[in-house]
Amino acid sequence: xxxxxxxxxxxxxxxxxxxxxxxxxxxxxxxxxxxxxxxxxxxxxxxxxxxxxxxxxxxxxxxxxxxxxxxxxxxxxxxxxxxxxxxxxxxxxxxxxxxxxxxxxxxxxxxxxxxxxxxxxxxxxxxxxxxxxxxxxxxxxxxxxxxxxxxxxxxxxxxxxxxxxxxxxxxxxxxxxxxx
Numbered sequence: 001x002x003x004x005x006x007x008x009x010x011x012x013x014x015x016x017x018x019x020x021x022x023x024x025x026x027x028x029x030x031x032x033x034x035x036x037x038x039x040x041x042x043x044x045x046x047x048x049x050x051x052x053x054x055x056x057x058x059x060x061x062x063x064x065x066x067x068x069x070x071x072x073x074x075x076x077x078x079x080x081x082x083x084x085x086x087x088x089x090x091x092x093x094x095x096x097x098x099x100x101x102x103x104x105x106x107x108x109x110x111x112x113x114x115x116x117x118x119x120x121x122x123x124x125x126x127x128x129x130x131x132x133x134x135x136x137x138x139x140x141x142x143x144x145x146x147x148x149x150x151x152x153x154x155x156x157x158x159x160x161x162x163x164x165x166x167x168x169x170x171x172x173x174x175x176x177x178x179x180x
Contacts, residue, residue, distance in 0.1 A: 001028045001035050001056075008042035016041065019073065023080040024054065030087045031058045041072065045171045052079045056087075063087065068170075133163070141166045142174055 005012055005020060020039060027037075035058030042051045050072035056063040065082040067075040135158035136144065145153035145166060152167040157178070165177040 001031050001033065001037055003037050003039060005039045005041070008040060010041060010043050012041060016072065020076060023076050024083070026080070027056070027083060027087060030091060031056065034058070044068065050075045052076050054079050054083060056083065061090065063090070138166060138176065 003021065003024065005017060024037060024039070035056060038053075038055045038057075040051075040053040042053075043049070044051050048070075049068045050070065051066065051068045052072070052075040053066045054064065063083060063086050065079045065086065067078040067082070069075040069078065131154055133156045136155045137158055141153050141155040141157075141164075144155070145151075145168070152165055154163065154165050156162070157164045160178065162179055164179075167175050167177070169175050
């Protein structure tokens with residue numbers, strides 16, 4: 001497995017690099033040599049949260065985990081545990097499919113079916129909410145979001161004539177998601 005490590009707003013020291021290799025290296029036996037692990041270490045916000053983001057890609061399967069803590073090493077430990085659970089769960093689904101289909105010859109097909117099942121099963125729509133799509137500007141949308149005490153607000157932007165989403169970020173600022 002190829003580890004790609006980089007830092008945002010911080011220098012990745014040799015000690016951090018070695019710790020990452022030791023902690024996340026235990027996942028290597030689960031993946032093929034062609035897989036990649038993208039690791040981003042960063043400091044965020046005025047509280048200086050230590051953030052570790054890891055994305056693993058292998059044969060079309062993507063696993064991702066993120067942790068924010070006051071200590072970088074604690075974040076790394078938690079991300080490694082989270083990824084190990086995700087990997088174990090995915091491998092068990094694949095093994096179960098192989099047993100169910102009586103020793104299937106095409107393991108890649110089973111892997112893809114397990115991924116589709118993984119994506120379908122836990123995402124059940126519990127409630128559908130219809131919101132009015134009246135034209136608003138960004139300031140009105142933020143005001144509406146704050147009045148409703150929500151973390152996001154979907155609205156039709158009167159300036160761009162697009163449906164957009166405004167959201168509250170962890171640092172207290174606001175973000176806007178729009179289409180190209």
